[in-house]
Amino acid sequence: MAGDFVAHGVHLVGSVPLESAEAVFRTVAGAIGDRLRRIPDGETGPRSDWIVWQLPIFTSQSELEIVPPAPDSWRPLPRVRLAAGGRPERLRFESLGYADAAIASYRTFARLKRDGVIPVACRFQCSLPTPLAPVFAFVVPEHQALLEPLYEARLLAELEQILREVPHDQLAIQWDTNFELGMLEGVFRAWFDDVKGAILERLLRLSRHVPPDVELGYHLCYGDIQRRHFVEPADAGQLVGIANALSASLGRPLNWIHMPAPRARTDAAYYEPLRELRLRPETELHIGLVHHTDGVDGTRRRMETARAFVSSFGIATECGWGRRPAATLGDLLQVHRALSAPVHTAEAAPHAFEWPAGFARVPDEDWTRQAVDSFGLHYDTVEHHGWYRNLDPTVEDLARSLTGGQILVDYSGGTGILLDRLKLRVFDRRFGVLIADSSPKFLRVALDKFGGDDRVAFRLLRWRRDERRLDRLEDVLGPELLARGIDAIASTNAIHLYLDLPGTLASWTRVLRPGGRAFIQSGNIRNPDAKPAEWVLDETVWAIHEVAVGLVRNDTRYAAYRAVLDDEERLRAYVACRDRVFLPVRPLDDYLRCLEDAGFTIDDVVARGIEARVDDWFEFLSAYHEAVLGWVGGSSKVEGPGATPDAIRDRLALIRHAMETLFGGRPAFRCCWTYINATKSRTVRLNAAG
The missing domain is CATH 3.40.50.150 (Vaccinia Virus protein VP39)
Structure with missing residues (x-):
């Protein structure tokens, strides 16, 4: 029966509107832990509004001056430019906060995994913005090319710190790819020629800094400001093109690709480009077709349409949950659970370790x-x-x-x-x-x-x-x-x-x-x-x-x-x-x-x-x-x-x-x-x- 189809697992994009990483881990693992191959820390606190918490990193630079937002800005937030007399060689991006947050969250993750709260097979997911995103959002166009390599170097240094501190067999890195889609769709102006080639080169360059024993994935996004995309895509063609290019060119395993599906798109035209998807066997496809507003029924309709063009996929929402009311989490988790199958078998109780017969663990002393x-x-x-x-x-x-x-x-x-x-x-x-x-x-x-x-x-x-x-x-x-x-x-x-x-x-x-x-x-x-x-x-x-x-x-x-x-x-x-x-x-x-x-x-x-x-x-x-x-x-x-x-x-x-x-x-x-x-x-x- 058509209604019997269930997705192969669940993917969480990143942010979750709870008070702490521990609350996120406990809530998510308790509800859908057996559906998840990896769990993010929820990007709680100042990180809940994606990259907005990076704005002070730019505005605190003494060589930069703050200017008002432009009429066509991504959001009505200030931007920075090189100050009159400012010297680029003096620009120094210090801690961005991503490494500190990831390392602290992993300690909580490891403790909860030790205590049996998180499934043993789950990895810790660290979601990072591509460097292009904060530079596009917070730097005036004429100085974006100047600041991008400086910010990228600092973000990659933070990635290196995460790689030193978090065991590789416990780690998964996700690159959040957002404004790149807007540039490809012609909504946002890029500061480089050959937009498609330059974006792909950037995504591949970032991937080379993730070792093969660390899982790697990409979240492809059309934006989620006040539940609206920065452009409504005609179909999934742009997403499929990026996914295929990454899959063919990475030179290392691509563990997952996440791509959105608008709520209103239950028509075949949106999903038809998925026929051309050429992912390697190890790559999971997760489609962001879960929407809280139409729940299980609407999500099932989108799933049934999608499965006509791709036989197996996991499900997700289009974007993170950080700007949602916390009261919606229970319903969202239930939708994911109802329409997906476990990816982990039930963990049997481990065999007790047995010391040799007659050996006293604790001596009578x-x-x-x-x-x-x-x-x-x-x-x-x-x-x-x-x-x-x-x-x-x-x-x-x-x-x-x-x-x-x-x-x-x-x-x-x-x-x-x-x-x-x-x-x-x-x-x-x-x-x-x-x-x-x-x-x-x-x-x-x-x-x-x-x-x-x-x-x-x-x-x-x-x-x-x-x-x-x-x-x-x-x-x-x-x-x-x-x-x-x-x-x-x-x-x-x-x-x-x-x-x-x-x-x-x-x-x-x-x-x-x-x-x-x-x-x-x-x-x-x-x-x-x-x-x-x-x-x-x-x-x-x-x-x-x-x-x-x-x-x-x-x-x-x-x-x-x-x-x-x-x-x-x-x-x-x-x-x-x-x-x-x-x-x-x-x-x-x-x-x-x-x-x-x-x-x-x-x-x-x-x-x-x-x-x-x-x-x-x-x-x-x-x-x-x-x-x-x-x-x-x-x-x-x-x-x-x-x-x-x-x-x-x-x-x-x-x-x-x-x-x-x-x-x-x-x-x-x-x-x-x-x-x-x-x-x-x-x-x-x-x-x-x-």
């Missing part, structure tokens, strides 16, 4: 019954510091490597910060993670966070005083896991702290399965590939000490602490105490040699620059103030009863003062993080000394 400690909770907040982006490359490596049923040991896993990040990246694979750490305070926080997750186990590495070493992994895993073997070990921000590095690494090869992998990173490895301006992270602590010595000698506010500076033996004792917490930095070759001696083959070594905000690093060092500047006020670990509350306040103030001096008042500094991935190639047995 005293630390598990202690109260959560405030120091551990404070340490756990470091996850929110910008410099903890250093985990991202390791998370990506683990996401590529781990498969269902495997076991990862998070060695020196602390409060479980790596697992927090990993759970936001790998949503559907059931693998086990064992967090091993020498701090019962940190492990207790991890237990509080993950104790209810059957995939997570915990082990405390105790200090063996008689042997002067920490427990090795084989001491704590138990016979069940030792018999099975471990698939991977990760060590993040910790390997530089291992006093017995050869013994630690050899223990790793003894518990890893053949071919098991190690994922290591630290900001405290001296890497010859570091850039000249990049710090080894803990060397900032030594520099803080040197600067603080000068401040105490010369600033009367710290005069009370000068005596210790004249006592070399006391000062050496405090420096030695510091160096037990912030260990001397070792060169990269030491780590590579130890790994190879332990039975690993080095797979790759990468140096990456990571930005650390001074405020974040100060907050972190504040938790270790006694080690950083223990000589200010004294430390019970070195001498006497320790610092008074007043002395601790002075110590913290001095650390802050020294950091401001050290970094010249700059808000951030750059560090070099070293990433080492290795594979077990042999097993090194314990020597006679044990």
Whole structure:
């Protein structure tokens, strides 16, 4: 029967009139999540009126002057032109806001996907205007050619930022193509010759900046101001022409094309050009023929007409929903649901991860019954510091490597910060993670966070005083896991702290399965590939000490602490105490040699620059103030009863003062993080000394 035809899935163009990205994700996923291959964040807040939020980006430029709208302007909004005496080379487009919004929304998207709100197979859709759009809308015609390349460069820089921050297998980029249609229809004047060729060249140029592992689509639009198009198209011919040209010329997968269908067009003449559509097999066609005003019945009529010319398509509205009343969303979603089929099969409950029989995830040990400690909770907040982006490359490596049923040991896993990040990246694979750490305070926080997750186990590495070493992994895993073997070990921000590095690494090869992998990173490895301006992270602590010595000698506010500076033996004792917490930095070759001696083959070594905000690093060092500047006020670990509350306040103030001096008042500094991935190639047995 004709009325039985349903569309193959649903596409959302972009904007949704709700208060936040989370509200959009929850509302849309709850209503039509099984119909969607990708979900946008709704372009909420200032982005709800498409590109209008970009107007201040232009009007704030000191080299440009603001002029009134022209009678034929797209909307009655001001425009800009190069000011008299203005110098184009001084024009600088800084943040446009698109990258910041996308990155923030993706974090919400990932959290909701982790929690099962968003289907695992859905990608995060980031809708961007073509650079032509804001330039056409907000720049006078005679200066559009001047400003277009500047704005395009900035928008592509924001795209690059999005590509760095959002995992490629979770991302879909949509280019919103609007004024280009008006130029092709002769409604808007272009500032370039060969309008069709120049527009196609621009669209292809943008596509080259989207890697093949990121989905790519185009929203072709005839405008939607007060529910009106800037021109009523005679038929879909112009849309089909663009779609065919893109499909033939992209040189990469085109994942979808969205094109509008006016509400009144139920006639065959509008849809007949679809006969000539030449899309590749991987390209989805979504037709924007859903209209709220005539609901299911009107949408079905347009669908039936369209299917006479194209056999399969998804459905959508003509444009985004941002300017619609929020009260219409329920009806719109219901129309989409009623007239489409799911594109995802129902997600079966994942098989529970099974630890070996007899293995206790949570050991029966005293630390598990202690109260959560405030120091551990404070340490756990470091996850929110910008410099903890250093985990991202390791998370990506683990996401590529781990498969269902495997076991990862998070060695020196602390409060479980790596697992927090990993759970936001790998949503559907059931693998086990064992967090091993020498701090019962940190492990207790991890237990509080993950104790209810059957995939997570915990082990405390105790200090063996008689042997002067920490427990090795084989001491704590138990016979069940030792018999099975471990698939991977990760060590993040910790390997530089291992006093017995050869013994630690050899223990790793003894518990890893053949071919098991190690994922290591630290900001405290001296890497010859570091850039000249990049710090080894803990060397900032030594520099803080040197600067603080000068401040105490010369600033009367710290005069009370000068005596210790004249006592070399006391000062050496405090420096030695510091160096037990912030260990001397070792060169990269030491780590590579130890790994190879332990039975690993080095797979790759990468140096990456990571930005650390001074405020974040100060907050972190504040938790270790006694080690950083223990000589200010004294430390019970070195001498006497320790610092008074007043002395601790002075110590913290001095650390802050020294950091401001050290970094010249700059808000951030750059560090070099070293990433080492290795594979077990042999097993090194314990020597006679044990």
